[in-house]
Amino acid sequence: VFTAATVAAAPEDPLFGLMKAYREDPSDKKVDLGIGAYRDNNAKPWILPVVKKADDAIHNDPTLNHEYLSIGGLAEFTSAAQKLIVGAESPAIREKRICTLQTISGTGAVHLGGLFLSKFHPQKPAVYLSNPTWANHNQIFTNVGLTLEKYPYFSVKTKGLDFNGMMAALEAAPQGSVILLHACAHNPTGVDPTEDQWKQIAELMRSRSHFPFFDTAYQGFASGDLVRDSWAIRYFVEQGFELCVAQSFAKNFGLYGERTGAFHFVSAPSPDAAAACSHIASQLAILQRSEISNPPAYGARIASRVLNDPVLFKEWEADLRTMSGRILEMRQGLRDRLEKRGTPGSWDHITSQIGMFSFTGLSEEQVLTLRSKWHVYMTKNGRISMAGLNTNNIDYFAEAVDSVVR
Numbered sequence: 001v002f003t004a005a006t007v008a009a010a011p012e013d014p015l016f017g018l019m020k021a022y023r024e025d026p027s028d029k030k031v032d033l034g035i036g037a038y039r040d041n042n043a044k045p046w047i048l049p050v051v052k053k054a055d056d057a058i059h060n061d062p063t064l065n066h067e068y069l070s071i072g073g074l075a076e077f078t079s080a081a082q083k084l085i086v087g088a089e090s091p092a093i094r095e096k097r098i099c100t101l102q103t104i105s106g107t108g109a110v111h112l113g114g115l116f117l118s119k120f121h122p123q124k125p126a127v128y129l130s131n132p133t134w135a136n137h138n139q140i141f142t143n144v145g146l147t148l149e150k151y152p153y154f155s156v157k158t159k160g161l162d163f164n165g166m167m168a169a170l171e172a173a174p175q176g177s178v179i180l181l182h183a184c185a186h187n188p189t190g191v192d193p194t195e196d197q198w199k200q201i202a203e204l205m206r207s208r209s210h211f212p213f214f215d216t217a218y219q220g221f222a223s224g225d226l227v228r229d230s231w232a233i234r235y236f237v238e239q240g241f242e243l244c245v246a247q248s249f250a251k252n253f254g255l256y257g258e259r260t261g262a263f264h265f266v267s268a269p270s271p272d273a274a275a276a277c278s279h280i281a282s283q284l285a286i287l288q289r290s291e292i293s294n295p296p297a298y299g300a301r302i303a304s305r306v307l308n309d310p311v312l313f314k315e316w317e318a319d320l321r322t323m324s325g326r327i328l329e330m331r332q333g334l335r336d337r338l339e340k341r342g343t344p345g346s347w348d349h350i351t352s353q354i355g356m357f358s359f360t361g362l363s364e365e366q367v368l369t370l371r372s373k374w375h376v377y378m379t380k381n382g383r384i385s386m387a388g389l390n391t392n393n394i395d396y397f398a399e400a401v402d403s404v405v406r
C-alpha cells in the first residue's frame with residue numbers, strides 16, 4: 001500500500017546543492033561560477049533594457065487582461081519564434097510545414113517533444129545524448145519512457161570535440177535513432193561542431209535515417225549573432241530533414257523565471273507536408289492540454305513585442321552583443337591571465353569554447369580545493385559559468401586556478 005512513509009528521499013540536485021553552499025559561505029571573496037544565468041560585471045542579474053521597455057509597454061496597455069492563452073500559446077509569439085529559428089524566408093514557413101506550440105521554456109519544449117515521440121513514434125527509438133550533456137536531458141527523456149544512449153562528444157585530451165568518436169557512434173546507432181543535438185553553445189562543454197562538421201553530421205544522419213532533435217537555449221547569446229547561432233538548425237531544415245526543435249528564451253531575453261519557450265516540429269518537404277504538420281499540431285495540442293492546459297502569458301508577451309517590432313528587435317540585438325561581448329572578454333581575460341602566469345597546461349580552449357560555459361579540464365579534486373580553500377564554486381566536472389567572472393574577480397580566480405593546477 002502507498003503511504004507517505006514508503007517514499008524515500010530523492011538525492012539532492014547537485015547544482016542546487018552547490019548554490020546553497022555558495023549562499024551559506026560567509027567569505028567576502030567567494031565566487032559563484034555554478035550559475036547558469038547571465039550576470040553583469042557586478043555579478044548581478046541583468047534586466048535587458050529592451051525587456052524593460054517591452055515590460056513597461058505591457059503594463060500600460062489597457063487592452064491586455066489575465067485571460068487564458070490558447071492551448072498552443074500566443075500566436076504572435078509562436079509565429080515570431082518560428083521566423084527566428086528557421087529564418088523568415090524559410091520554405092518550411094511558406095509551405096506551412098512547421099508547427100509550433102508555446103511551452104514552459106526550453107525544459108517544457110524538450111519534454112513536449114519527448115512525450116510526443118514516446119507516444120507517436122512507432123518504434124519508440126532510443127534517444128542518443130551527447131556525453132556529457134545538460135543533466136536534465138537524462139531525466140526528461142527517461143520520464144516519458146524513452147531509453148537513452150550516449151554518443152561521445154568531448155575529448156578530454158583536446159578539450160574540444162571528439163568528432164571521430166561522435167561520427168562512429170552515430171554510424172553504429174540503429175537506423176532511425178533520435179539524436180539530440182545542441183544547436184549552439186553546447187552545455188556543459190562550450191564545444192560546438194564547425195559548419196563543415198555539421199555538414200558531415202547531417203550527411204551521416206541522412207544516410208542512417210536518424211531523426212534530429214535540436215535543443216537551442218543560447219541563440220544570439222553565444223556569438224551575439226542570431227543567424228550564426230541558428231546555422232545548424234537552418235542547414236538541417238534546408239537539407240530537407242524532418243526534425244524537432246526545443247527553443248528557450250530564458251538566456252537570450254533574460255526571461256529565466258517567466259518560462260518562455262517554444263516547441264517546433266518541421267516536416268520534410270512533400271505535397272502532404274502541410275497536412276501532416278497540422279495533424280501533428282492537433283496531437284501536440286492534446287498532449288499540452290493534459291499537461292499544462294495553456295502556457296503562461298507574461299514572458300511570451302514581452303518576447304513577442306520585441307520580436308515583432310523592428311526597432312525593438314534591433315535594440316535586442318544590441319543587448320545580445322552586450323551579454324555575449326562581456327563573456328567573450330572574460331574568456332580572453334582568463335586565458336591571458338593564465339598564460340601570463342605560466343599556469344601549467346594549455347588554455348586556448350577557454351577562448352575556442354563558446355557560450356555561457358567552459359569546460360576547464362580541472363579535475364574533481366582541484367574543483368573541491370578551489371571550493372574549500374578559495375571559496376570558488378563550480379560543478380565537479382570542472383564546468384565554469386563564464387558569466388560569473390567579472391573584472392572584480394577574474395584576477396583572484398586566475399590566481400586560484402594557478403595555485404590548484406601547480
Ligand code: PLP
Pocket residue numbers: 036104105106107108134182187215216217248249250256261
Ligand atoms: N537546454 C539546455 C542545453 C540548457 O542549457 C537549458 C538551460 O540551462 C535548457 C535547455 C532549458 O532551460 P529553460 O527551461 O530555463 O529554458
